[in-house]
Amino acid sequence: MAEMTLGKALNAGLRQALRDDDKVVLLGEDIGTLGGVFRITDGLLDEFGAKRIIDTPLAESGIVGTAVGLAFRGYRPVVEIQFDGFVYPAFDQIVSQVAKLHYRTQGRVKMPITIRIPWAGGIGAAEHHSESPEAYFVHTAGLRVVAVSNPQDAYTCLRQAIASDDPVIFFEPKRLYHHKGEVDLAASLADAPPMGLARVARSGTDATVITYGAMVGTALDAAAAAEDDGLSLEVIDLRSLSPVDYGTVAASVRRTGRVVVAHEASREAGMAAEVIASITELCFEYLESPPLRVTGHDIPYPPAKLEKHHLPDLDRILDAVDRLMDRPNSLSGATDAGANGGQR
Amino acid sequence: MAEMTLGKALNAGLRQALRDDDKVVLLGEDIGTLGGVFRITDGLLDEFGAKRIIDTPLAESGIVGTAVGLAFRGYRPVVEIQFDGFVYPAFDQIVSQVAKLHYRTQGRVKMPITIRIPWAGGIGAAEHHSESPEAYFVHTAGLRVVAVSNPQDAYTCLRQAIASDDPVIFFEPKRLYHHKGEVDLAASLADAPPMGLARVARSGTDATVITYGAMVGTALDAAAAAEDDGLSLEVIDLRSLSPVDYGTVAASVRRTGRVVVAHEASREAGMAAEVIASITELCFEYLESPPLRVTGHDIPYPPAKLEKHHLPDLDRILDAVDRLMDRPNSLSGATDAGANGGQR
């Protein structure tokens, strides 16, 4: 066990993957000499050389399309998208090619591509640097989607993603890059929990808070605060967003009967909608109040000075928990007027 | 009133919009001389000339980016994307520019762009010609999303979309292009129901089937069949997917207590998840059984010979209704094992 930042854990995960399999190659903007704008690939060029740590021209569709060609050739490309907001130029290659080629060829052509995305907000960045596009990829059949929340998972899940024969969109919460934790670098992948499983980050009995990425920390803080009020919150870190481990989720919900799903991404057709719709299907009779969403608003990511009014925080989670516990159905009345009103 | 196909109604809507406002210009591949591969722009080049009906080079990002520039200049561009699967190369321009520029400039720059998308499957087409990408756009704040199901709405909503100062992603169910209905070409836009409203396509009391696009017809067929079994289904055509008219939806659900949401798009983080999560929030205490999703599977759109096993049909809707009525919660047991099983 060693203590290290999430960023360093990712770096270690990449290094290990590169050592384990010489078909692993890295592609991205500024990942070579610079070591990436977040230094996640720091030192890798020195150890593995320019044939495996490939600085690319500035074009995301080009990067992902090149990775597809490398996968055709039997390589396992790991792509770094520099910031979340820069993945959209590659959307066509991801959705129409990366996600579909295995299906299109009935499994003859594998796409073991990992697309790493420094992700989400909270760092006071400029526009397009704080996006939470995960729902787009979760909605895209053929992709797996992973979002990590701590150094150990960063290390393990990244190695699992690279080892997977499927394409994986790998979200790295950039505001946690400097967040420290214990990492067991020596543990073998075989012993690790499979990539698709959720993690009960904290056990509790009164309500379940389901989230992922940097919001796991926020949820844990909320749970600690709630404990002072005599409330016991269970916190689930989904880790895998596609598939979602509904076994773990449903087991928790059946015990608590109350659910908050939280994420930074905007609400409409977001990940929380998916989780709540599935929970309602799977656990309807166990629900004591309507599952609530605590999410970013349905707005473009706002300027830095206003981001705290967009990002769900501890208080907004606790507020939702209060509503769950004290005033079941409080929303159904409150929003009724709104829903019938401004209908445009 | 005149009887015409949905395709002709769209053509008439475009013609009227072009006549009403000379800032309206059309852009797309093959929309000029050919009149579009679906002939939706047939005859418009002759009437309005090449300055307003603009055949574009073959590049979707280029088309939408050019439309953004035209909007900066005060035009109201109407873009035709040739098929649903070809919108992805334009995804960055849509998500990062079209959707955000009004917000970015605090309302100083308007983006009155309509992006028409011949949409969804059921016509035995080749790959990439049967996509249902609506959830991507619904999840994108700053866009409005409309999906029509009949000639009258096609005519009216298209004109409303073009007249709107906001960007609208306008989905046209291509398998209904030849579907006929009555259209009132003379009615003024001012009298029409606002673009954001849903439509109760059939009234009923036992359960509500919520859907949009070509699936509205399927749902109406299901309702007719259910009637023979003594079941009364209400069918809601959402029409607007962003915003969703939750006033109309909630009013219905509170009466019936039972809900099926149906669409062709795949399920995970799809539109049905959004609708169900919102219904659960808004109407929890009225629900007598868990709202069910009847959707395409979470697979890439399959080859034409297999598409009937992907597309929800009348029987699958009825099967869901049966489950709603007879065996509430039947799923929560049934899928439990599945959820706890293959967890990878």
Next chain:
Amino acid sequence: MSPHTTPIVDTHNDLELTERILAPDGTRLPNPQLDRHLADIDADVLRALHRDMVVLRRIDAEGVALQRQGQLGLWAPCQGQEAAQIGTARALAPQDFVFPSYRETGVMLVRGAQPGDYVRMWRGEEGAAYDPAVMRMAPLQIIIGAQTLHAVGYGVGIRHDGTDEVAVAYFGDGATSQGDVNEAMVFASSYRAPVVFVCQNNHWAISEPVGLQSQYPLAGRAPGFGIPSMRVDGNDVLACLAAMRWALEHARAGRGPAYIEAVTYRMGPHTTADDPKRYRDDTQLEHWRRLDPIARLEAHLRAAGELTDEHVADVQEQADTAAREMRAACLGMTTRPPLAVFDGVYAEPHSGLQRQRDEYAAYLAAYGEV
């Protein structure tokens, strides 16, 4: 550097600026640049090229017929482009890997397609018609231009592996407008990847004439990206063969990508769903009919006394056989069972999809369908 542009091309005189070996009447022209790539071409090779083109045209016609008869959902005819496809593809080495668009029936033929391979995708049975590893050819690509980047990635892999293979991307004149195709040139040039870009300029992107994509020769784009290019008469099978040999040699030698624009003409509709009468007139068609690639090679062979009527009849017979086999394969196809829709989405188990599959299996079973 001072302002300059490449000359404007009148698309009706397009062929003036191309490299040629055979004149439209079949006369062999000297070509100092390309002749060295044709040193080994004898009458047997010429007859083989001729046979390929005749068989291809027959297969193509059968595809159209099968579609008209409701056996295929769609077909993308390549009539008129036989020389561009056969000429370039016959220059390939077995180890080269091809990334085609959807119209490369001729390239499939050269890569050894089986009768059913031509139709399996168009019939809607499978997403890809053949095993890419066996044919050394990626599945047909419908997203315009996407495959050019795949070729570049494959080429980067070849360089890594240090072998002498070449990755080849086929695409159309319309495709040159797509960002992906330009990014592919950037990446290929930057990495000096062994990639050959083959642009079949068939003058049309559905209803749009090439002049809408560019009023300048498409081959003129590549040099700006640092990629040498050649513009050839795409209805001259020898010019296509020779130019492709030049390009492949360049790439194989480690000198980076090369680019070929084969100027040809799409004689048929864009696909069987298209009606070209809406947007083009017969004059142009007539003009290009006189430049027919098969007739040109036939004229050349006949003038050299290397083509007998018996041989032509024999080739026609081979073509008919190929068409018959393709038809039989098509009609004999069976659709996979319903649950096959779930096959191959992922290489590894996916709990969400497994649940859906189970549900759908139960649903089918309940209704007696499985």
Next chain:
Amino acid sequence: MSPHTTPIVDTHNDLELTERILAPDGTRLPNPQLDRHLADIDADVLRALHRDMVVLRRIDAEGVALQRQGQLGLWAPCQGQEAAQIGTARALAPQDFVFPSYRETGVMLVRGAQPGDYVRMWRGEEGAAYDPAVMRMAPLQIIIGAQTLHAVGYGVGIRHDGTDEVAVAYFGDGATSQGDVNEAMVFASSYRAPVVFVCQNNHWAISEPVGLQSQYPLAGRAPGFGIPSMRVDGNDVLACLAAMRWALEHARAGRGPAYIEAVTYRMGPHTTADDPKRYRDDTQLEHWRRLDPIARLEAHLRAAGELTDEHVADVQEQADTAAREMRAACLGMTTRPPLAVFDGVYAEPHSGLQRQRDEYAAYLAAYGEV
């Protein structure tokens, strides 16, 4: 057409292939191509260009300082690129419309930015720093290359309207690899839109040297798209001015787009978040320091006896004032109220967003925040 490529450029001798008016030591060089665009340039104009550059450098330094002091989230310095920005922007007519990237502080200055405009976005107060209609300049664009297409669309609109305006797109050397920039050239050329593309090749895209994007002159790309181009010494303000006048004249006359590559150098970090020591050495920096655009014009003016120490001091004073005003504007900014996050998402009411706004307002009220 036979195989050819543009010559390989040794990026260290980049300026050899550029058009120049002023030698690095300030000597005026004859330039038959560009001289006619400089007929009206007298000492007053030269001093105004000099003042612009000095003020710009000071504003830029203040931006860096404000960021270091925690007043800005980020700043993208343009030190070294003063001539490229001032020279090209001073050639614009008032009615022209500019689509910038994020580094065009100098262009903002020329377009009449108010003190707060330089910092409002970087401070995170608003998405756009100024009113595009007033400045005739689109908001700064962070998505690399996206704005080039907007310029083309705007240019198409200009053609429609039949006015003599020109749309101008600024972008970097790295941006040239993006699909959008290439599609912009395709569309602009196809529609003969009045668009001028200004590529500031400052040798770096963050840590990537221009040689990774292209080993050939970037200006060489445009002609392949049918767009005349010129490669100028981007540290020579007169060459930039003259080249831009050439390009604008070409576009304004209805002859379609034109392209300028201004070869310059980013003397500072990519942004204040960057540490260039990790990827480039001092030699290159030293080399370019000797090519400083301000020093060059100063040398020229001094040699002509047109620059006094008093004038220089006065200009420095103006620069300090500009910096002071900018700092004051920055420190005086107030952040909009919480509910402003909901403002301007849509131009028309949106029931879903209205509900969220109401909910959030109620939440804030409950916790006493509103």
